[in-house]
Amino acid sequence: MSIRHSLLALLHGQPRYGYELRVEFEDRTGAAWPLNIGQVYTTLDRLERDGLVTKEGDDGGGHVIYSLTEAGAEQVRAWFSGAVDRGNPPRNEIAIKLALAVTMPGVDVSAVIQSQREASLRALQEHTQSRKSVGANQRPADTAWLLVLDSLIFQAEAEVRWLDLCEARMVQFQPGGNQ
Known part of the structure; x- marks a missing residue:
């Protein structure tokens, strides 16, 4: 499962902070694959490093808001338009x-x-x-x-x-x- 692409897709709709992304992901997937909040923030840090998201400041409550960059939006479009790679199956x-x-x-x-x-x-x-x-x-x-x-x-x-x-x-x- 691509947490990276999932977070980018959720940011495509609107800027959010990490906990909101986690809740939104679990709401949309029925919490079938619970996300660790540390995993969310680690992924957001990597996405920022890669120029796919940017920090917009905070919401006044101490939550850092992330938004999608144009490069991030392109990643989302590419992810939705392409097939999931089956060349390297997950461990079973x-x-x-x-x-x-x-x-x-x-x-x-x-x-x-x-x-x-x-x-x-x-x-x-x-x-x-x-x-x-x-x-x-x-x-x-x-x-x-x-x-x-x-x-x-x-x-x-x-x-x-x-x-x-x-x-x-x-x-x-x-x-x-x-x-």
Whole structure:
């Protein structure tokens, strides 16, 4: 997830201070990916260093207000017009855990898979219930959160399907299986 581009996009609408950016990000994404306020300010410092934002002073309450520069606005336009790079996939802790489990003696890989399947199904149920609740009382502002929920639902469904495949592979490669 690009915090850098997310903050730039939020500043595209209006100048804000760090805490406002954090709240706005979490509101728009349903807090699916909570931001640490230190991460927000560290990112803002880097964006200022790179000439993408500028400090506008403070709001009278001690909050430093940041605004987008023209170079920052260009970054936002480029980010929205381009595709997300899939060339370097993020680390997937579950895949790493299973890859190591199948190569370690004494690890009950089936139990690892079953434990994760239960957690994934629970997450799928929670996301689906949230989707139903938000959808039943949908306001125009809920569209962003619904998009995030749909993404989480599809990811959880894919994860459960992948775990089913992992389990089938484990059966296939056990002694007596078809190798």
